[in-house]
Amino acid sequence: MNNVFVFDCAVKLCCSDHVSGFISAKPVIDTREKLTEQRLNYVYQLVNKVKEKIQSQNQSETEEKVIYCFKKAIELTCSDISCGVIAVEPILYDRNDKICETIEFYFDLTLAMTSSFQVSPALPANIHCSSINNSSNSKSAGDYKTIVVPVYQKMKKAKLKKGKR
Secondary structure, eight states: OOOOOHHHHHHHHHHHHHTSSSOOOSSSSSSSHHHHHHHHHHHHHHHHHHHHHHHTTTTOHHHHHHHHHHHHHHHHHHHHHHTTTOSSSSSSSHHHHHHHHHHHHHHHHHHHHHTTTOOOOOOOOOHHHHHHHHHHTOGGGGGOOOOOOOOHHHHHHHHHTTTTO
């Protein structure tokens, strides 16, 4: 495995396989660790092929935009796997082919929706964190107030009215 971006995408998809139950928590055959390793290797190759296909089809787009839309497509595909839209044991389709098709579909969708966006490389993490820290430190202690709502008394009165006590 030589591409960190593709590996990150493969890990996300593999995590969705865990959530969906495709990789069982207590497998009967082999160990969970071994199944995860095998699935991760396979999904890495799968994602790499899809990424190369998408890059070759979208050479007119900037690399940053392609990567951005590909990340979003992976996230949406992960949610489809996790919630069961892509079935654990499909009958009418091959699961891995469906994952590839879904990534491509969501890529095209996000690319079309972000056509008016200007995508640029993200700021380094230390700059982003320092700007957040500076803005949060500028607030004084008097800006925050704690409000306590007496919900218990209100609930107690409601139960008395209903004849529960």
